Amino acid sequence: MGAPRDDRDRARSGGPGDFRPGAWLQGTGPASEIAICTRARLARNLQGFAFSPSLEDEESERLYHYIVDRLQLPGLPEQLNVVDLDPVDDLERAMLVERHLISRELASNGRHTGVAVDYEESVAVMINEEDHLRAQVFCSGLQPDEVWRRIERLDDALMQRLPMAWSEEFGFLTSCPTNTGTGLRLSVMLHLPGLVWSEEIDKATNTAQKINLAVRGLYGEGSRALGDFYQVSNQVTLGRDEQRIREDVFMAVTKIVEWEQEVREALLRGSARIKTLDRVHRALGTLERAQILTSEEALGSLSALRFGIHTELLDGFDPLDVNRALLLSQPAHLQRYTRETLTPEERDQRRAQLLRDLLGCAP
Amino acid sequence: MACQKAIATIVVMDLTEGSVSGSQHVCAECAEQLGVTPPKQPKFSTEMLEDLLGGLQPTSAPEPNAEPAPTLACCPGCGLARDDFRQKGRLGCPRCYEAFRGELLPLLQRIHEAQAHTGRLPSTSVPDDPEAAVERDEAGLSDLRQRLEDAVRGERYEEAAQLRDDLRRAERSDER
Numbered sequence: 367m368g369a370p371r372d373d374r375d376r377a378r379s380g381g382p383g384d385f386r387p388g389a390w391l392q393g394t395g396p397a398s399e400i401a402i403c404t405r406a407r408l409a410r411n412l413q414g415f416a417f418s419p420s421l422e423d424e425e426s427e428r429l430y431h432y433i434v435d436r437l438q439l440p441g442l443p444e445q446l447n448v449v450d451l452d453p454v455d456d457l458e459r460a461m462l463v464e465r466h467l468i469s470r471e472l473a474s475n476g477r478h479t480g481v482a483v484d485y486e487e488s489v490a491v492m493i494n495e496e497d498h499l500r501a502q503v504f505c506s507g508l509q510p511d512e513v514w515r516r517i518e519r520l521d522d523a524l525m526q527r528l529p530m531a532w533s534e535e536f537g538f539l540t541s542c543p544t545n546t547g548t549g550l551r552l553s554v555m556l557h558l559p560g561l562v563w564s565e566e567i568d569k570a571t572n573t574a575q576k577i578n579l580a581v582r583g584l585y586g587e588g589s590r591a592l593g594d595f596y597q598v599s600n601q602v603t604l605g606r607d608e609q610r611i612r613e614d615v616f617m618a619v620t621k622i623v624e625w626e627q628e629v630r631e632a633l634l635r636g637s638a639r640i641k642t643l644d645r646v647h648r649a650l651g652t653l654e655r656a657q658i659l660t661s662e663e664a665l666g667s668l669s670a671l672r673f674g675i676h677t678e679l680l681d682g683f684d685p686l687d688v689n690r691a692l693l694l695s696q697p698a699h700l701q702r703y704t705r706e707t708l709t710p711e712e713r714d715q716r717r718a719q720l721l722r723d724l725l726g727c728a729p
Numbered sequence: 730m731a732c733q734k735a736i737a738t739i740v741v742m743d744l745t746e747g748s749v750s751g752s753q754h755v756c757a758e759c760a761e762q763l764g765v766t767p768p769k770q771p772k773f774s775t776e777m778l779e780d781l782l783g784g785l786q787p788t789s790a791p792e793p794n795a796e797p798a799p800t801l802a803c804c805p806g807c808g809l810a811r812d813d814f815r816q817k818g819r820l821g822c823p824r825c826y827e828a829f830r831g832e833l834l835p836l837l838q839r840i841h842e843a844q845a846h847t848g849r850l851p852s853t854s855v856p857d858d859p860e861a862a863v864e865r866d867e868a869g870l871s872d873l874r875q876r877l878e879d880a881v882r883g884e885r886y887e888e889a890a891q892l893r894d895d896l897r898r899a900e901r902s903d904e905r
Contacts, residue, residue, distance in 0.1 A: 413872065416806070417821060420822060518849075531823035533823075536826055544840055548848045550848075602841045602843070603841065605843020
């Protein structure tokens with residue numbers, strides 16, 4: 367049960383490569399104070415195979431190797447390393463989910479699955495998910511054109527080496543009709559504490575929903591908006607081309623970012639300011655002093671801390687440390703990081719300790 | 730806890746810090762006894778798709794002695810039954826799109842407010858790579874042969890004749 371000697375140094379120097387935050391948490395790029403990252407995802411299937419959920423085991427295996435062989439041919443625009451998930455245990459899978467490199471579906475579907483990832487963790491191609499291929503590209507900040515440019519090049523290269531299933535009428539054919547057509551899901555992860563605290567978040571989500579955009583929690587469908595983090599993404603994939611999808615998402619997100627900025631300014635003015643200061647400092651106090659921290663409380667406190675840093679109510683903190691803390695305080699990362707299997711109670715203690723170390727607070 | 734009588738429609742998962750530590754499949758009644766209320770549905774959940782599909786009745790009820798409707802009961806590509814598609818809202822293979830086109834179009838209209846694709850396609854976006862082109866042609870030919878075989882077996886002669894012509898054309902262009 368010995369504590370790591372120096373968590374902070376270990377996290378800073380990278381230690382095991384796992385503890386670098388991925389490309390999506392770099393904290394750079396346009397509007398990154400509010401728009402944490404932009405992600406593009408394409409759903410693709412191969413001709414000549416049933417969709418993954420309908421495949422017999424033997425065919426599923428054949429599909430897996432067929433794709434992996436083709437992915438390993440030279441000439442892809444991204445340097446990808448294929449991770450075979452068969453020998454990967456549940457904890458490591460949960461870490462990949464927390465890093466957004468694989469979906470919960472891929473982690474638990476029982477088929478032979480894998481993911482091809484680049485070193486920066488800005489590209490991840492899932493194999494044998496609900497669709498044969500789910501390619502994703504991440505960029506820090508609000509960068510819909512950049513993620514599209516990269517995923518389009520990757521898609522071109524994939525289509526050259528794999529015969530994709532498509533039709534003139536329906537576009538790319540997918541297992542679920544909610545993805546048919548472009549197969550494109552473009553999403554932006556937003557940190558919206560201002561809108562949540564001032565109870566205006568519904569206004570933002572309603573606006574997005576009016577133009578058929580979905581608003582979800584941090585880990586996609588069905589997940590809760592923990593720590594004031596939201597994902598806005600297109601719902602419609604058929605009948606609107608890729609450019610229109612980019613424009614719709616960009617327009618809605620730009621509007622929401624503007625609202626968040628306006629609300630933040632209002633929260634720092636007049637009588638609201640003292641309440642906001644109180645909220646931020648209470649969160650800091652919790653992070654500095656708490657001995658037991660649940661994942662939910664940690665996310666809530668880190669959200670307030672992140673708000674305090676970006677509104678200059680607090681100084682002396684590196685926003686990248688906060689992003690790193692957001693990732694490392696997740697259950698799987700916490701256990702992997704401490705190299706121990708922990709009970710939930712032990713986890714909460716260890717989380718409190720880890721966050722104090724990471725943020726340079728007193729023990 | 731499960732009654733073993735009604736069909737289990739709800740999976741109750743025990744979560745410990747976000748990881749699944751156990752699960753049980755129960756019917757709606759048992760779930761209620763367990764104190765589990767159904768979660769708020771996202772806009773297009775699988776369940777909602779099932780509802781949508783369930784609502785798609787055949788245009789007219791078949792008369793007792795009427796000729797069977799000229800539609801497919803299951804997909805010739807993967808064998809997925811039309812009823813399964815109706816229930817689950819998931820397609821089994823690319824060929825299901827054609828096999829269940831009648832059901833699919835209104836469903837797509839409801840989900841996307843559109844029935845046809847706009848945007849990029851392999852044919853317009855990929856610069857031609859000779860090896861891949863050969864592979865695509867081969868895949869296309871074998872798909873056509875398979876569809877022709879299915880049409881003949883299903884005694885759909887008009888469709889078979891069309892497919893035979895398509896196949897001949899494709900084979901001729903392949904020889905060139």
